[in-house]
């Protein structure tokens with residue numbers, strides 16, 4: 001890329017969003033940049049700001065739906081040093097690391113606690129942003145502090161209170177990039193235990209291209225059950241289908257557009273509201 005952008009990383013133009021997410025829909029992204037160190041990330045934000053280019057950071061794209069028109073801005077992914085781990089008094093992890101790799105590497109070094117999260121797709125950064133969780137455990141249970149890069153290039157440290165974790169959410173803004181995290185772990189991890197959780201996960205999670213659970217569970221209820229009770233399992237709009245195995249998943253049959261998925265989400269929501277008077281809240285994020 002011309003125009004004075006010097007970074008340690010990899011730059012691409014007009015990348016189809018289908019290649020960036022697990023649900024594989026969406027139009028072209030103007031710029032995709034994999035950035036490998038903090039200084040480059042700062043330069044990149046300054047470059048984007050100077051040119052008035054909007055940006056978003058993504059991880060593995062397992063909780064995202066890009067629109068069919070694409071994204072007229074810069075998509076940033078964290079690689080290089082953002083995938084590293086440091087074992088000091090506390091463990092410090094780069095937020096581009098894939099959660100499954102993180103847990104394996106921690107177990108090898110004798111740290112545990114995160115085993116129930118083994119197999120949740122995505123990165124540490126994406127996991128922290130949405131406070132991912134499984135089997136009654138959330139990633140917030142293991143986060144002590146995080147480092148954030150703000151749009152003006154300022155680095156800030158947030159403690160747990162400032163992160164504002166809640167059920168499948170944090171209070172972090174889309175413009176704040178989580179770069180590194182200090183973890184709170186127990187001694188004595190077990191890969192056998194982790195694989196046990198992975199096996200249980202694979203038994204209930206449907207195969208195919210999806211963005212994970214579409215809706216959050218409403219207080220005291222299970223979103224998938226409500227959808228199922230509306231008779232919507234296998235209901236299809238265009239190439240998007242409510243999974244017959246787990247009704248809170250929408251599967252792209254290989255031909256879905258983003259609009260098919262969004263129309264199906266709206267329809268499911270409407271049916272659940274009509275039948276139970278409950279408005280389901282999105283767990284996936286539709287990129288604007």
Ligand SMILES: Cc1cc2nc3c(=O)[nH]c(=O)nc-3n(C[C@H](O)[C@H](O)[C@H](O)COP(=O)(O)OP(=O)(O)OC[C@H]3O[C@@H](n4cnc5c(N)ncnc54)[C@H](O)[C@@H]3O)c2cc1C
Nearest residue numbers: 059060061062063121122123125126127129132133178212
């Ligand atoms: C088959 C399948 C199973 C799943 N199972 C579960 C499950 O059991 N539990 C669960 O909680 N989720 C589950 N998910 C959803 C998803 O895996 C999680 O939400 C995951 O944490 C998203 O991580 P990601 O790296 O893919 O984030 P992305 O989808 O890339 O991004 C999600 C959000 O995080 C932001 N983000 C990403 N990286 C950063 C960063 N470094 N700094 C700031 N913001 C960032 C993005 O801007 C976006 O807002 C599942 C998804 C799939 C496809």
